[in-house]
Amino acid sequence: MAHEVEREALARYLEDHHLKHTKQRDVILDVFLKAEGHITSDQLHQKIRSEHPGIGHTTIYRTMKLLCEAGLATERHFDDGVTRYEIEHEHHDHLVCTRCGKIIEFECQMIEATQEKIAARYGFRVLRHRHELYGHCKDCRED
Ligand SMILES: [Zn+2]
């Protein structure tokens, strides 16, 4: 079975919180994991709807909230105000193309270390941060 580890993690979370384990939740989890990248609940709905017309927006939205709480997904909010979900993985930052909407992930040890240095200079303890660079990707830029 695909995504066995994640399915188990979800099952455990539901059990721990005395929540019902429905087939629908596994379907949504599968589609989400297969989609990769940064997906909105509308996009998930489009992918799910043909095969599972019974799964509506509300179910998808609620399940994604659950997946976030269970540590399987992370919610992202970029400038356009739309909530996107991505698979929970190591800390990273984003480049967002404002023309085609492409979202590129990057990770830079130097930036991470510099932030720590800056924070230390001000006696500030960083709990989290995010970098979002907005602009035009290499397919969209005209110069
Ligand atoms: Zn682009």
Ligand SMILES: [Zn+2]
């Ligand atoms: Zn990301």
